[in-house]
Amino acid sequence: MQQREEKQLESALDSLIQRVNDLKSSIAAMIFKVENEYETLNWPQFLDNFALLSGHLTSLSKLLNHDKCPPLRNLTVLPLNLSPERDEQLAQLTEGRVTTFAHDLVPDYLRTKLEPMAESKMLHFEQKAATVTYENAQKQVAAYQKVVSNIWDIVSKTREEWEVESSSRGNTQQHSSVSDTHLLVTAIGMGKGLKPNPNANGAPGQPTGGMMVPPQGRPGSAGQGPIPPSTQTMTMNKTPSTIKTNIKSATQIHPYNR
Template structure:
């Protein structure tokens, strides 16, 4: 009896190890499908699927060994049912089963398929069994015709695409390397840019900017820093009658 229990314990440990490996492989594959779906290719997907298949094969070999006691002869019964959250159960199942209540126990401990699914499976099996050989061959032939038609369409589209790709002229170039280098040299080193010559500024500075003379009058200079306009020369042919008291000399105080 002790030997059988020891074998059962060793078998359960091996099964748990294989199940953990299988779970890690499935989780890695799901993560790649969710995060690398844009770059993942078909060979990589097949490699991941092959790893999962190898874990399933190893699990089947463990269960098929003669040294393994038949687990189908064992009965699993719940020791306690509670509608409240069980933290130990959450940690044991890694958050998948928060409670072990009367509602979920039939689903986790059932040994047969769901009654509705089992009924549908039986109906499909009966329908397949009642199908004659002639009808089955007819359906297979029709299915092969559909597949062949789709394959011909894909092959024809591929040939047209290859012919179009081989005969199509090159894409017209829309840029010039010479212009690009000239633009880079102009921006980076100022090559080829014209230098603007500054305008001549009178030696007197901004305060003595020349004002175009009026018709029939002498040239006038702009206001001095004091803000008083100066007349260089009185216009010819114009008589002035200014009293001496009203005359303001340039250097008077």
């Protein structure tokens, strides 16, 4: 019976040590990220690390509450050897944190009660809580519940608004076509898909097939478009009259008049 209990205790301690080492590794990784990756660390990554720590604590508590785990409260740890000399095995087990198991360290490492300062603070808080009447305690609890419920309502309302907004964005009708956009870009930039004009050899002033006609600008400006027909007609009417007048005056003063 005693050997069975010893084996059960040994296996439980091995499992507890493994869970504690996993928890320690997760805490060390989280501290490293907070100290060295604080510029790139975001809130979701921090929450993931915190959830990992919570999972390790949950597994550790389940292991302690398991039926096969012996009640560790009934066990007592006694020092078998106290020495001020360095203990290499102890340093290896504690990863260099504890190198000696001397008389001044045993009360701290094998303590079964709180430290005197922490114990006095706990007693002070317990006495302060004992002086509060039942009615005042109920009022404080009701006030805290009201604050928590208000915060919960705000968070729930905000979440509903986000869900409605995201669903409305997903059901938005499409008002454009990617293929049509590509066709327009290739037509304007490279002339692809443009049909020739059947009146390419028609009357003057009409655009030829497959050529882009620039927009008409302001008269007299650089890069202006074609001259309107009315302006072109007025210019043609004025030019022959000027030439005719000049020719007539030249014939009058020409010395070799026929």
